[in-house]
Amino acid sequence: MAKRLVSHLFFNTNELKLKSALPVLHKKLHTQVPTKEIQIPVKCGHISAKLWGNSESRPILALHGWQDNAGTWDPIAPMLAKDRSILAIDFPGHGLSSWIPPGMMYYQWELPRVILYLKQYFQWDKVSILSHSMGAIAGMRFSCLYPDDVDFYIAIDSLIYDDFDLNLVIDKYPSLMEKGLIAQSRLDKEPPSYSLEEIKQLWHRGTNKSVSLESVQYLMERGVKQSKKDPTKYYISRDSRLKYVLFNPENKQFVEALVKRLKCPTLYVKAIDSPYSADEYSTYMREVVERNNENFELHFVPGTHHVHLNDPNIVAPLITNFLKKHNFSNA
Structure with a gap:
């Protein structure tokens, strides 16, 4: 059994004071859903997160893209949190989270370890993943490495790191x-x-x-x-x-062996106007996933790489329908 999330909440008083010193940047969202700012302790400080909805149940873990932060989910989270609470984190170095120590550099394969840490910290039996871009790549890697520990994986505009000219x-x-x-x-x-x-x-x-x-x-x-x-x-x-960050292309055989392990229900939303994950290599890997996962679902939608942020009304119904289809609402 997962521990009640509320027992692990640490109110981020310093960061909240900092935020209150800024001008109001946008109006309140039209759908009012309870939110909490929290901190999760790590060796180099803390991971900051925003919890949307009921803190009594295991939330969907929302993972943002490179150089973004948990705010990327602000427009769409109220549309989804009515059925399932959402824990949107700031990856280390992003948003309100602590930075890694001086002398070190960020490494993308550390992000699946962050997911593993959160699972162990909250004692979740499973991880439910909602992700975008860099967060989607991290979510894919975790879902493939720990196929029995993920009940569903939702990716927006990325599945794997694109193939680039070496x-x-x-x-x-x-x-x-x-x-x-x-x-x-x-x-x-x-x-x-x-x-x-x-x-x-x-x-x-x-x-x-x-x-x-x-x-x-x-x-x-x-x-x-x-x-x-x-x-x-x-x-x-x-x-x-x-x-x-030194983003390094990976061996095709390695990536193919990895993505074949993705077994959980998967929703992939691909933005038509985005250049990412549109190359031949990415398309091939997506097809590998489709052939090996009977619960893979793909939707092409109009919009840029940040379609979930700019046009949440397009993406939210796809996610809601996916959750209902697989009985993940009110889990």
């Missing part, structure tokens, strides 16, 4: 390593600061306009801090080392 990847490594060292030397320094409107534009353009200008506000609430040098300005507060 020469281009290797060509970028020297620069990424050098910039990573520079970032290490600046961890105690405040980043450049801007007005909130300037940050909104920078964030929008930084995602190749995948996150709409209207949606940036949800990410800013957990990803922006007030400047100590100039209180009229703000800065993007995620760990700058995240920009210089």
Whole structure:
């Protein structure tokens, strides 16, 4: 039996004070669902999370994308949390979560370990995964490594890390390593600061306009801090080392062997206007999953990589129907 989640809640008072110092970035969501800010202790500090809905039952674990944060689920969570509570985490280095220690760099295969840690910490019997982009890749890896520990897996616009030209990847490594060292030397320094409107534009353009200008506000609430040098300005507060992660393409045989182990009911929502997971390699791996998982469900929807954030009304019904189809509502 999973422990009652409420017994593990740690109210994030410092972070809540910080957030309250910021201007209100968006109006209240139209559907009112109870939320709680919590902290989960880890060796290097804490993982911050936002709990939507009833804290008495095991929640759906919501995993965000690279350089995003738990705010990516703010528009869609109220539509889903009526039937199942949702625990949206900030991965280490993102949002309100602690950074890894100085001298270290982020590694994408550590993210499935975060999921494993949360399962053990909360003593969940199973993990229910709702995920996007980097979080979806982490969710896929965990679901394949621990097929008996996941009751369902929902991925938005990513399943595996895309295939890239190896020469281009290797060509970028020297620069990424050098910039990573520079970032290490600046961890105690405040980043450049801007007005909130300037940050909104920078964030929008930084995602190749995948996150709409209207949606940036949800990410800013957990990803922006007030400047100590100039209180009229703000800065993007995620760990700058995240920009210089060495994303490494993986052997095709390894990935194929991995995805063949995905057995739980799976919903994959692919955004038509997104360039990710659209190459021949990704399509082949998706087809491998389809052939080996009778409970695999795929939907193509109009929208960008962040379709769940920009257009939750498109994605939410697909998720709701999937949960009802497999009797995961009110679990």
